[in-house]
Amino acid sequence: MERAQLVARLQQILGPDGVVHRPDELAIYEYDGAFDVHEPSVVALPTRPEQVVEIVRLANEAAVPIVPRGAGTGLSGGAVAKRGGIQVAMTRMNRILDLDYRNRRALVEPGVINLDLSTATMPHGYYYVPDPSSQKACTIGGNVAENSGGPHCLAYGVTTNHVLALEVVLPSGELIWTGGPGLDTAGYDLTGVIVGSEGTLGIVTKALVRLTRQPEAVRVLLAQFDGVVDASNTVSAVIGQGIVPAAMEMMDQLVCQAVEEAYHVGFPPDVGAVLLIEVDGLGEGLDQAIERIAAICRGNGARSVRVAATAEERAALWNARKMAFGAMGRLAPSYYMQDGVVPRTKLPATLARVEEVSRDYDLRIANVFHAGDGNLHPLILFDRRDQGAVERVLRAGVEILQTCIDMGGTISGEHGIGLEKKEQMALIFTADDLAAMARLKASFNPRDLFNPDKIFPSRVSCAEVREVRQDSRHAALLAEHGH
Amino acid sequence: MATEAQGAVAALQQQLVGAVGADWVYADERRGAYRVDDLTPGLVAAPGSAEEVAAALALANEAGAAVIPWGGGSAMALGYPPRAADLALDLRRLSQVLAYEPADLTLSVQAGVSFAALDAVLAAHGQRLALDCPRPSAATLGGLVAANLAGPRRYRYGTARDMLIGVRAAHPDGSLTRGGGMVVKNVSGYDMMKLYVGSLGTLAVIVELNFKLAPRPPAEGTAVLAFASLDAALAAAESLLASQLLPSAVVVLDSAVASGLGVLLPAAGPAGAALAARFEGLAVATERQARAVCERAVAWSAAEARMLPDDAAAAFWDGLLAFQALDVAPHNSALLKLSVLPTDLPVVMAGVAEVAGQVDLRCLQFADAGSGIIYLRVGQPEDSLPAVFAWALWALQTELVRRWGQSVVLSCPSVAKENLPLWGREPAGLVVMRELKARFDPGGILNPGRYVGRI
Numbered sequence: 030m031e032r033a034q035l036v037a038r039l040q041q042i043l044g045p046d047g048v049v050h051r052p053d054e055l056a057i058y059e060y061d062g063a064f065d066v067h068e069p070s071v072v073a074l075p076t077r078p079e080q081v082v083e084i085v086r087l088a089n090e091a092a093v094p095i096v097p098r099g100a101g102t103g104l105s106g107g108a109v110a111k112r113g114g115i116q117v118a119m120t121r122m123n124r125i126l127d128l129d130y131r132n133r134r135a136l137v138e139p140g141v142i143n144l145d146l147s148t149a150t151m152p153h154g155y156y157y158v159p160d161p162s163s164q165k166a167c168t169i170g171g172n173v174a175e176n177s178g179g180p181h182c183l184a185y186g187v188t189t190n191h192v193l194a195l196e197v198v199l200p201s202g203e204l205i206w207t208g209g210p211g212l213d214t215a216g217y218d219l220t221g222v223i224v225g226s227e228g229t230l231g232i233v234t235k236a237l238v239r240l241t242r243q244p245e246a247v248r249v250l251l252a253q254f255d256g257v258v259d260a261s262n263t264v265s266a267v268i269g270q271g272i273v274p275a276a277m278e279m280m281d282q283l284v285c286q287a288v289e290e291a292y293h294v295g296f297p298p299d300v301g302a303v304l305l306i307e308v309d310g311l312g313e314g315l316d317q318a319i320e321r322i323a324a325i326c327r328g329n330g331a332r333s334v335r336v337a338a339t340a341e342e343r344a345a346l347w348n349a350r351k352m353a354f355g356a357m358g359r360l361a362p363s364y365y366m367q368d369g370v371v372p373r374t375k376l377p378a379t380l381a382r383v384e385e386v387s388r389d390y391d392l393r394i395a396n397v398f399h400a401g402d403g404n405l406h407p408l409i410l411f412d413r414r415d416q417g418a419v420e421r422v423l424r425a426g427v428e429i430l431q432t433c434i435d436m437g438g439t440i441s442g443e444h445g446i447g448l449e450k451k452e453q454m455a456l457i458f459t460a461d462d463l464a465a466m467a468r469l470k471a472s473f474n475p476r477d478l479f480n481p482d483k484i485f486p487s488r489v490s491c492a493e494v495r496e497v498r499q500d501s502r503h504a505a506l507l508a509e510h511g512h
Numbered sequence: 513m514a515t516e517a518q519g520a521v522a523a524l525q526q527q528l529v530g531a532v533g534a535d536w537v538y539a540d541e542r543r544g545a546y547r548v549d550d551l552t553p554g555l556v557a558a559p560g561s562a563e564e565v566a567a568a569l570a571l572a573n574e575a576g577a578a579v580i581p582w583g584g585g586s587a588m589a590l591g592y593p594p595r596a597a598d599l600a601l602d603l604r605r606l607s608q609v610l611a612y613e614p615a616d617l618t619l620s621v622q623a624g625v626s627f628a629a630l631d632a633v634l635a636a637h638g639q640r641l642a643l644d645c646p647r648p649s650a651a652t653l654g655g656l657v658a659a660n661l662a663g664p665r666r667y668r669y670g671t672a673r674d675m676l677i678g679v680r681a682a683h684p685d686g687s688l689t690r691g692g693g694m695v696v697k698n699v700s701g702y703d704m705m706k707l708y709v710g711s712l713g714t715l716a717v718i719v720e721l722n723f724k725l726a727p728r729p730p731a732e733g734t735a736v737l738a739f740a741s742l743d744a745a746l747a748a749a750e751s752l753l754a755s756q757l758l759p760s761a762v763v764v765l766d767s768a769v770a771s772g773l774g775v776l777l778p779a780a781g782p783a784g785a786a787l788a789a790r791f792e793g794l795a796v797a798t799e800r801q802a803r804a805v806c807e808r809a810v811a812w813s814a815a816e817a818r819m820l821p822d823d824a825a826a827a828f829w830d831g832l833l834a835f836q837a838l839d840v841a842p843h844n845s846a847l848l849k850l851s852v853l854p855t856d857l858p859v860v861m862a863g864v865a866e867v868a869g870q871v872d873l874r875c876l877q878f879a880d881a882g883s884g885i886i887y888l889r890v891g892q893p894e895d896s897l898p899a900v901f902a903w904a905l906w907a908l909q910t911e912l913v914r915r916w917g918q919s920v921v922l923s924c925p926s927v928a929k930e931n932l933p934l935w936g937r938e939p940a941g942l943v944v945m946r947e948l949k950a951r952f953d954p955g956g957i958l959n960p961g962r963y964v965g966r967i
Contacts, residue, residue, distance in 0.1 A: 154756075
């Protein structure tokens with residue numbers, strides 16, 4: 030189908046203002062929060078699930094790729110239309126359809142902004158737990174696609190633990206609910222496999238999500254350390270002693286310096302690392318828990334421990350953490366954020382290795398991350414104008430991922446694979462592992478029109494993976510059993 | 513024909529001996545322990561490693577032999593009778609804890625480890641897998657996850673899908689694959705764990721599981737309130753769930769279940785009901801919460817309230833879990849599970865009792881009020897004809913499915929399964945589910961016919 034015809038057909042479905050096709054306007058949709066850039070052929074802005082069905086049918090008829098998009102804040106290239114085609118931006122489907130406090134759930138359209146849901150429910154004593162750093166901009170639909178996390182996922186789990194059911198347009202064009210209204214649905218857990226599938230298995234048109242009662246009480250503690258090793262040992266010790274805080278966040282020296290310079294929060298210039306720990310729950314017991322945590326901090330060499338006395342003080346401590354990314358501009362014009370995960374006890378060794386990578390590649394690396402989950406976010410600082418900087422940064426990034434793998438961890442904790450890390454999938458998964466994932470994908474998306482070129486390494490195509498494996502397996506079996 | 517079939521069994525047996533060793537393949541009377549519905553598998557193999565499981569699956573696949581994956585056998589009542597049962601694959605020799613670092617709060621374990629054995633390992637480090645298991649000594653972790661069983665504490669801690677962070681599975685083509693990993697946060701590739709949880713061994717055989725663990729709470733407290741009616745108990749439950757108290761479980765029991773567990777206080781009267789709330793955590797918090805519930809008794813118009821001593825509380829919760837065990841199947845009885853909106857519980861529990869009464873079924877039920885789950889036992893007297901019971905169960909389940917959709921018969925006599933809509937309303941995604949089955953198990957050898965849509 031010619032591009033002009035595709036545009037015309039989409040305009041029939043969506044009306045003239047529901048289709049973006051002029052080159053200057055398309056430029057906005059060619060990137061997300063990662064490095065890769067590619068222009069879609071056309072952007073569709075549906076307002077109703079039925080329109081999404083029509084768009085998917087059209088994509089099938091025209092055999093063009095179809096790429097869902099939320100707010101475009103993703104950090105792995107998941108929303109980039111690598112092969113062109115129709116990008117379906119879900120931002121106009123942004124209504125909160127039902128807030129059912131009695132059953133502790135909300136029905137939302139995918140374009141609802143993450144923070145808006147919590148803002149709407151807070152006055153009633155409820156909130157939506159997953160709180161990615163981009164929560165002021167990112168959409169629930171995007172969170173579902175990426176299985177997003179955030180600081181408060183330590184005790185409460187990530188997006189997948191808060192999604193109860195999805196209305197989704199399958200690649201076949203069929204519109205189905207994967208579950209609901211009850212929690213249990215017979216059959217394979219389609220909700221569970223669609224969450225985190227990065228737009229390759231369907232387009233979510235409604236999400237039924239869990240609302241959580243606000244805790245009765247909250248305590249926040251900020252501990253300063255001489256270095257990240259002491260702070261990481263503290264993290265392991267807290268978990269090891271049977272305390273799972275609501276959040277446990279770390280900032281290293283570089284980050285603390287930048288935050289102090291930018292916002293004057295009172296960090297001494299030589300502070301080596303800061304841990305921000307939050308516990309919540311019943312009033313009784315919280316003081317005891319925070320006292321135990323404070324003692325663990327001191328036992329692991331904390332030079333100061335401060336417990337926020339008021340809500341304002343709590344907010345001030347959290348602000349220092351939330352402003353960290355903004356403060357990075359003080360250190361360098363650009364940064365590249367990695368997203369690796371390691372078992373919590375491996376944090377000290379991993380951070381030591383990150384420091385070596387920093388020296389080897391002559392790049393400054395700042396660390397601000399979800400320490401309680403073992404989810405690292407090394408920020409590799411650079412200046413695009415420097416000769417070869419981007420390439421060096423990417424190589425250092427891969428080296429850090431390899432370190433995470435060597436430590437028994439993995440290559441993405443909450444940002445997704447997308448385009449950015451698909452080649453590294455081969456570092457953690459065998460051809461057989463990937464073939465099983467390919468079978469899952471093909472069960473939903475046999476024509477590979479939904480967000481193609483994502484997640485799977487490109488060097489070996491899925492079909493090749495399958496064939497190679499089957500041949501070798503067959504030969505091995507025959508040899509083994511003497512046929 | 514018979515000799516041909518016998519010849520095929522003998523050939524497969526010989527190949528299996530080659531793959532898992534002569535000591536671990538049986539075709540003798542020991543097969544009798546692996547009966548599923550009315551079928552006894554012709555062969556049993558007990559592989560000793562993940563690789564041997566994969567090899568056995570590949571051989572069965574080549575032979576077109578139907579495989580029944582077998583853990584502790586305590587949930588074998590679940591699902592339709594298999595279309596065939598040629599080979600039972602006993603996974604209990606996969607009994608190793610592979611990796612356990614307490615300070616990471618994660619663990620990797622082979623699928624054949626029993627829940628009780630794992631719990632003993634974890635208890636030594638003050639940790640646990642926060643999952644309710646009705647038959648801890650028998651149930652294996654692989655089986656528990658494949659059947660996706662859970663109890664009332666799911667309200668606070670979630671179900672297997674919320675705890676499984678990594679998986680290794682054996683496939684009919686002989687491959688072994690991993691998904692996830694040993695970290696608590698992971699978006700690298702598809703969430704294969706979700707695919708296998710609750711899939712009843714119809715897609716692959718789980719051989720290893722990695723779990724996110726939880727600290728074992730230092731204390732717990734249970735409050736029991738008696739009410740004059742189910743509605744009053746359910747209203748109190750809703751009020752409790754809307755508060756900022758943090759129960760790990762809130763259940764509402766009808767008078768029969770409450771009496772059976774010894775918690776229906778006489779003051780409640782014959783049509784009474786009971787509410788039980790379980791709190792886990794620091795002693796100072798659990799005590800306050802259990803007390804707070806009792807203090808609200810008057811406001812909630814409860815007839816009576818009390819806090820259970822620890823041993824009585826443990827016996828009560830164990831008894832309640834036993835109520836939902838699938839392997840307790842007296843003659844002419846069945847266990848069902850409904851999943852509805854918590855606010856619909858009053859209507860549904862009343863409706864269930866009404867429909868059961870109409871078709872002459874004795875009915876006992878309790879609700880996991882926090883999650884909107886009802887467990888229901890129905891039965892007829894021993895001397896009632898099995899066909900009469902089967903008809904009554906069919907009539908009940910058909911009506912429950914018509915009204916509320918998500919009703920599953922977890923356990924019932926094999927003869928009653930024939931035309932029963934056992935899994936409830938057909939899920940909207942059945943087409944995709946069939947695709948998954950066709951691609952993961954193209955030969956259709958894994959638990960054929962037992963699952964949703966007779967997959």
